[in-house]
Amino acid sequence: METDNFDLQDFLPYLLNQAAEASSLEFQKYYKNRYGMLRTEWRVLFHLGLYGQLTASEIGQRARMHKTKISRAVHRLTERRFVTRRRDEDDRRVEHLALTRQGLAAYAELRDVAQRYDAELLNALDPAEAELLRRVLRKLSEARPGGFT
Amino acid sequence: METDNFDLQDFLPYLLNQAAEASSLEFQKYYKNRYGMLRTEWRVLFHLGLYGQLTASEIGQRARMHKTKISRAVHRLTERRFVTRRRDEDDRRVEHLALTRQGLAAYAELRDVAQRYDAELLNALDPAEAELLRRVLRKLSEARPGGFT
DNA sequence: GCTTGTTAGTTACAAAACCAACTATTACAA
DNA sequence: TTGTAATAGTTGGTTTTGTAACTAACAAGC
Numbered sequence: 001m002e003t004d005n006f007d008l009q010d011f012l013p014y015l016l017n018q019a020a021e022a023s024s025l026e027f028q029k030y031y032k033n034r035y036g037m038l039r040t041e042w043r044v045l046f047h048l049g050l051y052g053q054l055t056a057s058e059i060g061q062r063a064r065m066h067k068t069k070i071s072r073a074v075h076r077l078t079e080r081r082f083v084t085r086r087r088d089e090d091d092r093r094v095e096h097l098a099l100t101r102q103g104l105a106a107y108a109e110l111r112d113v114a115q116r117y118d119a120e121l122l123n124a125l126d127p128a129e130a131e132l133l134r135r136v137l138r139k140l141s142e143a144r145p146g147g148f149t
Numbered sequence: 150m151e152t153d154n155f156d157l158q159d160f161l162p163y164l165l166n167q168a169a170e171a172s173s174l175e176f177q178k179y180y181k182n183r184y185g186m187l188r189t190e191w192r193v194l195f196h197l198g199l200y201g202q203l204t205a206s207e208i209g210q211r212a213r214m215h216k217t218k219i220s221r222a223v224h225r226l227t228e229r230r231f232v233t234r235r236r237d238e239d240d241r242r243v244e245h246l247a248l249t250r251q252g253l254a255a256y257a258e259l260r261d262v263a264q265r266y267d268a269e270l271l272n273a274l275d276p277a278e279a280e281l282l283r284r285v286l287r288k289l290s291e292a293r294p295g296g297f298t
Numbered sequence: 299g300c301t302t303g304t305t306a307g308t309t310a311c312a313a314a315a316c317c318a319a320c321t322a323t324t325a326c327a328a
Numbered sequence: 329t330t331g332t333a334a335t336a337g338t339t340g341g342t343t344t345t346g347t348a349a350c351t352a353a354c355a356a357g358c
Contacts, residue, residue: 012283016173020162022213040315205306216307
């Protein structure tokens, strides 16, 4: 309760959320209309497309997604024949996930769209800004600000 | 997996979402635990705290929130006696919203927490980076990338 | 006056996210 | 070997959001 020198437009979490929402919107529309996918499904698809075979836990760690989200995303992706599951022989709790031919095709298309989309977003920025932005965002993604009270 | 020069870690919408989530987490916990607020409610509260009396539509425009979100947020905030509504005399469709004494107190506390939290996030960055980041994020928030197909 | 269109805000129902409890399997120690 | 804890993943019930339809009030044309 001090002097009111605070501005929402400077508050980083707010700014980040606004920018994230605005910059995801059009791409989101695309994978939703084209494949009826949710964000969780898109993310799982991309992880499998990029890194090949993974388990649900591995995806969870990389994408920082909760396991229930992954479970449901995988469920829907297998229904649509984009993903196959294979039980691990040694540890029968884990499942190895991989893209089917269809899944791979969808991934390839969406990846291209994403690339073009990204390029268009970056048009608004100059290259130095863009690189700095990515670096800073990665830093913030890992930041775990502790007790601020 | 073909000519694969695409990396999820470079895709701006993904990076932004990750950074936004990570950087909002602790603050979100705070207003949730302390006041049982949702993000929408926090945003409405802040807009009223910062700009004084506003209508729901005005908040919607500034915060880029859909009117149904605002409607529900305002409903809950009035239930908790953080916000009052006053019908406009001339145009009886519109309601002027304002913070109560309680609402103002909550706002003041959360604003201080937000300020400290923001400062802590910025610790990871040097001042020049921080300023650039804000500028770029504001730019991206307004960007409306059209047809990228 | 009426009719049509627009705007402010709410509500209803469906979709999705969240959280906690659950099953099945493995690990490990007494 | 048996009991306890840990891990992989799923399911159920509640909240929250999204979408579209709705009410109420104004506006503008005729």
